Amino acid sequence: MKPPPANANINRLIVLSLLLLVFSGTLGLGAVWVRQEISAIANRSRALEAQIADVERGLDEINVLVAEAVNPDALLRQNEVMRLGLVSPQEAQVRRVDGSPELRLATKRNREIFNLATAAVGDHAPEFRIVTASLR
Amino acid sequence: MPMSKGFANHRLTLLSLGVVACFMAVGVRLVYLQVVDRDELLRFVDKARRQIVIEHARRGAILDARGNLLATSRSELTVAVDAWALADFLAAEKNPARRARKTAEEQAKRITLAALLGLPLAEVEKAFIPGLRPIKPEADKRDGKVDGLTKDRWVKLREGISEATYDRIEALNVRGLTAERVYRRVYPGNELAAHLLGFVNKEGAAAAGVESKFDLYLKGEDGWIESEKDGARREMAQFRSREVPVQDGHDVVLTIDSVVQHMIENELRGIGAKYQPKFATIIVSDPMSGRILGMANYPSFNLNEYNKAPLDVQRNRAITDQIEPGSVFKIVAAGAALDQGLVTPLTGFDCSNPLVNYKGRDLKLPKEDHDFGRLTVAEIVSHSSNRGAAQLAMLMGEQRFYDYAQKFGFGQRTGFQLGGEERGMLASPKHWDGLTITRMPMGHAVAATPLQMHMAMSAVANGGVLLRPQIIQEIRDAEGKVTQTFGPERVGQVLKPSTSALLAQLLHGVVGPEGTGAGFDVPGFEIAAKTGTTQKIIDGRYVTTHHVGSFVGFFPASRPEVVLTVIVDDARVPGGSNYGRAVAAPVFHRLAEQLVQYLDIKPVQPATRNLLAMTGGAR
Numbered sequence: 001m002k003p004p005p006a007n008a009n010i011n012r013l014i015v016l017s018l019l020l021l022v023f024s025g026t027l028g029l030g031a032v033w034v035r036q037e038i039s040a041i042a043n044r045s046r047a048l049e050a051q052i053a054d055v056e057r058g059l060d061e062i063n064v065l066v067a068e069a070v071n072p073d074a075l076l077r078q079n080e081v082m083r084l085g086l087v088s089p090q091e092a093q094v095r096r097v098d099g100s101p102e103l104r105l106a107t108k109r110n111r112e113i114f115n116l117a118t119a120a121v122g123d124h125a126p127e128f129r130i131v132t133a134s135l136r
Numbered sequence: 137m138p139m140s141k142g143f144a145n146h147r148l149t150l151l152s153l154g155v156v157a158c159f160m161a162v163g164v165r166l167v168y169l170q171v172v173d174r175d176e177l178l179r180f181v182d183k184a185r186r187q188i189v190i191e192h193a194r195r196g197a198i199l200d201a202r203g204n205l206l207a208t209s210r211s212e213l214t215v216a217v218d219a220w221a222l223a224d225f226l227a228a229e230k231n232p233a234r235r236a237r238k239t240a241e242e243q244a245k246r247i248t249l250a251a252l253l254g255l256p257l258a259e260v261e262k263a264f265i266p267g268l269r270p271i272k273p274e275a276d277k278r279d280g281k282v283d284g285l286t287k288d289r290w291v292k293l294r295e296g297i298s299e300a301t302y303d304r305i306e307a308l309n310v311r312g313l314t315a316e317r318v319y320r321r322v323y324p325g326n327e328l329a330a331h332l333l334g335f336v337n338k339e340g341a342a343a344a345g346v347e348s349k350f351d352l353y354l355k356g357e358d359g360w361i362e363s364e365k366d367g368a369r370r371e372m373a374q375f376r377s378r379e380v381p382v383q384d385g386h387d388v389v390l391t392i393d394s395v396v397q398h399m400i401e402n403e404l405r406g407i408g409a410k411y412q413p414k415f416a417t418i419i420v421s422d423p424m425s426g427r428i429l430g431m432a433n434y435p436s437f438n439l440n441e442y443n444k445a446p447l448d449v450q451r452n453r454a455i456t457d458q459i460e461p462g463s464v465f466k467i468v469a470a471g472a473a474l475d476q477g478l479v480t481p482l483t484g485f486d487c488s489n490p491l492v493n494y495k496g497r498d499l500k501l502p503k504e505d506h507d508f509g510r511l512t513v514a515e516i517v518s519h520s521s522n523r524g525a526a527q528l529a530m531l532m533g534e535q536r537f538y539d540y541a542q543k544f545g546f547g548q549r550t551g552f553q554l555g556g557e558e559r560g561m562l563a564s565p566k567h568w569d570g571l572t573i574t575r576m577p578m579g580h581a582v583a584a585t586p587l588q589m590h591m592a593m594s595a596v597a598n599g600g601v602l603l604r605p606q607i608i609q610e611i612r613d614a615e616g617k618v619t620q621t622f623g624p625e626r627v628g629q630v631l632k633p634s635t636s637a638l639l640a641q642l643l644h645g646v647v648g649p650e651g652t653g654a655g656f657d658v659p660g661f662e663i664a665a666k667t668g669t670t671q672k673i674i675d676g677r678y679v680t681t682h683h684v685g686s687f688v689g690f691f692p693a694s695r696p697e698v699v700l701t702v703i704v705d706d707a708r709v710p711g712g713s714n715y716g717r718a719v720a721a722p723v724f725h726r727l728a729e730q731l732v733q734y735l736d737i738k739p740v741q742p743a744t745r746n747l748l749a750m751t752g753g754a755r
Contacts, residue, residue, distance in 0.1 A: 014148070035374070039372070042373035057211045061298070063208060064322050067205035071325050072325075073398065091732060
């Protein structure tokens with residue numbers, strides 16, 4: 001077999017060098033692309049952090065406004081401004097009940113219904129209302 | 137024409153040499169940059185690009201027992217002007233017509249800016265005129281001239297701008313406008329619980345109260361980021377090298393209830409308007425746990441304007457001021473004598489005689505407000521007899537009486553969690569003169585803080601246990617997780633439960649028809665209380681025109697749910713009748729009526745009353 005000509009080796013070397021250049025260039029570009037992505041993601045996450053901080057600041061602001069609005073003094077002022085006339089109950093106005101107030105109310109309502117029904121017998125059919133579970 | 141082989145080889149060699157030379161040049165340059173000039177370049181890069189950004193921790197909030205915000209932090213902005221930035225921006229525009237248009241646009245923006253900032257337009261315009269400020273000549277290298285002047289790039293326009301307003305300002309895109317964000321402490325309730333909360337001053341230093349005492353929990357820990365910045369001074373997040381995350385402050389939850397606190401502050405405002413006292417204090421607590429539901433003083437101040445309040449007004453007098461407890465102290469003599477089994481409620485004493493023989497000596501007993509004859513122990517309490525109380529103490533002797541006074545917590549700090557409290561004054565018997573045994577039982581020759589008096593009464597209410605007052609309920613981290621809770625702390629047993637229940641019933645007699653607090657009962661809620669009126673010492677003498685009036689008690693007597701103390705120091709009442717009954721008892725009564733409704737306290741049925749009284753009122 002004939003040995004390859006001398007310039008063939010050089011050509012091969014050049015091709016290999018070019019391949020190496022292309023390969024290293026690809027690696028380099030890849031690295032640049034990765035760095036670019038890292039930068040973009042880092043900046044995006046920084047922007048998100050800033051957004052979260054903005055939202056938290058906004059929440060703080062709203063919490064302060066809510067606290068100022070529900071402050072007893074502010075509520076009393078609103079009571080006056082809106083002429084609601086709300087006052088604390090006096091003990092004489094309070095009827096204290098033992099047991100469940102819901103059940104008492106339901107019993108009272110049923111009693112009213114049945115009394116009404118008894119009074120209405122003869123004229124027309126009594127009107128019944130259903131006491132729902134929420135009243136028990 | 138075909139190329140000769142030798143020529144091709146020669147060109148390839150030249151090309152190779154060229155490539156190698158280029159690589160070598162790059163290598164040499166790299167060595168030069170990375171090795172020879174490394175230190176100098178690193179210094180330059182560090183200075184130009186590296187930055188450490190400090191992230192300030194958000195200070196924790198202070199909340200009441202129901203979660204209402206009492207103190208929180210809000211971000212505010214300080215708006216300033218860099219007039220040179222605007223000048224540079226306009227100078228960069230070479231086209232005169234466009235420059236004039238831009239100038240007009242910026243002027244128009246400044247009109248809106250002035251309106252948003254609430255400043256006169258002239259003031260805003262003045263800030264946008266580039267100026268110079270003096271600087272130390274040795275530091276003056278910024279603008280290339282060493283003349284002791286530099287460009288003023290920070291002319292403050294206004295501070296305390298809210299985020300919402302700043303959003304609108306930012307939308308204007310005014311050239312040269314800069315802003316700095318700061319966290320300011322805000323107290324939504326203004327005066328609410330001012331003496332308990334304390335405040336954080338403009339420098340960010342906690343000055344008093346919860347803010348100061350729990351600063352370690354509230355302040356959190358600042359974080360920092362080491363990173364690089366670009367030419368526009370923006371952080372390049374990809375070059376963050378070290379990062380210490382910020383830790384926001386913990387929230388402190390108090391035992392106080394904003395509504396109760398508001399009720400008592402409202403009453404204090406009424407006292408202030410009506411009597412202009414030197415000071416007044418009201419304390420409300422739960423006797424079974426020692427939890428303070430409200431504590432307030434007159435005069436008070438607005439926490440958001442703390443700098444306008446004199447130091448004297450900022451004092452929490454409930455723990456810093458000592459007063460003679462007066463007749464409230466009679467609970468010690470009565471409680472101790474009953475506890476020792478030396479007397480029963482029906483044991484009688486002659487309270488008409490001004491002299492009594494004690495250890496072989498005739499001692500002069502203190503004067504009474506009314507002429508009494510023979511009084512039972514129950515009547516001594518309800519009528520507040522000075523001579524009766526003195527005889528009860530004499531029955532026990534100095535040491536035993538002193539021991540009980542100590543057990544009630546007098547002469548020692550209560551252990552209030554916010555600190556700063558006074559010890560009070562209770563001299564040991566070896567320092568007593570011959571008359572002290574007759575005067576101390578009526579609350580003279582002894583000094584106590586309003587909180588000490590309150591906790592002593594609380595011990596009568598809760599079955600005889602002296603508790604440490606609780607003002608902090610729990611501490612929560614920034615995520616809302618509870619990290620520490622504070623429960624009731626028992627200091628000691630003062631009275632037997634049966635004695636305390638008995639004494640509670642005797643104290644209920646104070647608001648009975650014959651008692652010193654007659655007419656101040658709330659039917660069905662068994663007010664048990666003790667009136668107190670102490671003559672003030674002025675120029676070393678007790679005077680009859682200046683008094684400290686107090687009304688300290690609890691309710692319902694047989695099932696105590698609330699302890700309430702009202703103290704008014706030196707009320708200005710026409711005729712000088714500034715007694716506890718006149719100035720403090722009405723306030724106690726009004727508050728009791730409100731608290732019954734707000735705290736949903738159930739009235740005591742007579743049958744329950746007797747049963748509970750027999751069992752010592754224990755829950």
